[in-house]
Amino acid sequence: MRLFTGLLSFALVLGCSSPDDAPVASGDVQVDDSAGAFEFPDTQPAGDGTPSAGADLGDEDVFGEDDVAEEPDALGDIGPGAEDVVTPPVDVTDVPDVPAVADAVDATVAECGDCDDGQWCTVDGCDAVGECTHVPTPGTCYIDGECFYSATTKSPCEKCVPTNDPLSWTSLDGGPCEDGNPCTLADICDDGVCIGVMPNPCTPPGPCTESVGCDVKTGECQFAARPDGVSCGSGSVCFAEACVPGDGLPTNTVAWFDQDTCPGGWSLYAQALGRTVTPSGQIAPGTTFGDALASGEEPVHTHGVSVDVATSSVSYVGIGGCCNGGTTPQTTVNVSGTAEPATTGLPYLQLLPCQKTDGQVVGTVPAGLTWATTEAQCPGDTSAWTLAADRYLVGTPAGGTPVATFGAGDGLNTPHAHSVSGVIPTPAKGIALASGCCAGGYAGSNGLTVNTTTSAETPVFPGVALPLCAAAPSVVPDAAPAGIVLFSQTESCPPGWTLFLAAAGRLIVGTAAAGDVGLTVGDALADKEDRTHTHSVAVSATLPSRTISAADGGNHQGAQNGVVSATFTSGAATSGGRFIQLTACRRDD
Structure with a gap:
């Protein structure tokens, strides 16, 4: 079988030789015809035992054992025990290189190695370029290397x-x-x-x-x-x-102002300068009247006044420096009396008469004070001014509103006199006072009845305002000698006191002569x-702005500045109540 195969191969070699026996290109097999090999x-x-180039091979050597290359059956086309025989190539450029073909086949089969990512929600695989793939299973997400259920x-x-x-x-979105x-x-x-x-x-x-945000x-x-x-x-x-x-x-209402010029919205009422005007018949509140x-x-003299004035439930009746007829709802009040003489050089009522024009007039609150009827109404940057608590008019009278003036229509912020008539609610054991007017005594369980007339206020103050709030608490003096008694606005004594x-709530508020504020x-x-007893009091006291001087059951001086004198006997304190609602403290040694 080998001999036949070798002869066949030899015949093929001869059949493929060039007709003119020209030399072939380098690397081609050369055949020696003369030698028959x-x-x-x-x-x-x-030294590998292989014949060198140019060696003559006899016929007996062509297919000898040394010339046969035995290799495994790579193609699987030979039965068991058989061997593949490598046929000598005619031209290596015409015969494909089997190992090179195998390499090309291997390059098309990509390998990824281990692609298991350890995640429960992915199906792991390998793509055509040799990269691992991790495809989320239905109903899950695989985000940034983590698994999530749907709707997470x-x-x-x-x-x-x-x-x-x-x-x-x-x-x-x-x-x-x-x-x-x-x-x-x-x-x-x-x-x-x-x-x-x-x-x-x-x-x-x-x-x-x-809004501030x-x-x-x-x-x-x-x-x-x-x-x-x-x-x-x-x-x-x-x-x-x-x-x-x-x-x-x-418009055209007449009011009196304690200043040299009329405020905005008002013009000088010249016919009233230095005299009063006698109207015919009844007059309305706010107009002047009296003998011409x-x-x-x-201009400095007295005037006799007797006139009937028609009023309403929230109007006032009064003549500055003269007299007051009081007020009764929806009726006519007679006012009779003799006016006091005016100061030289000033109009009769010592006020400037002005007539209302079309402009607006609104009073302003002095720095550091604001008006309220209860402690809860104090603005956020103020605190309750306990020196005034229960001693000014507390509560809202019939027909009035908190912070607004009363005795006349809401918004009446110009200085004038007011009659106050009605039952005014006050806290237990409180005292009701009408600013610049009068004290009504202790408040009972049914409230306090007031029927009186206030005095005219300065232009910047509403008629009967309620000063209960201050920009800051009063400073308690701390330089007094040992044994001195004072009243603190707080419920506890300051350090050193x-x-x-024994003295709580029964003595005077203000400054004693040659003393410190708060001294008894x-x-x-x-x-x-x-x-529970009485005290005799004789003192001159300097009052701060808009405060009053008062002793339990004694008397008071209206809201004012300057020195006031008081000589009286205080009344017995109500058991369990402190008249001025201050804490009495004694200076420690």
């Missing part, structure tokens, strides 16, 4: 939606969310982020307040009062955060003296 180039190393949320605005994108978070800012009323998702789209407008509660910590709106006097509507202005109709007075002065009469119960005055208390 052919040559193989020796490509093996020296990363934030209020990002969710696992496998049907949309199983490999990344899906933004819930346009959906509701909470941005963590309490000052936004509506929040929506935008590109995976929660954004507030509707800030709280913080609408002011009234025309005389304005929203507190991002609490979500509460902050408001501030608009300045007094600014417009808050047709013919109205702001005053103490309330919108009032101007000053509440009709004779031509050339000096001890509670002095009057007869000294006896040792272990019962707290």
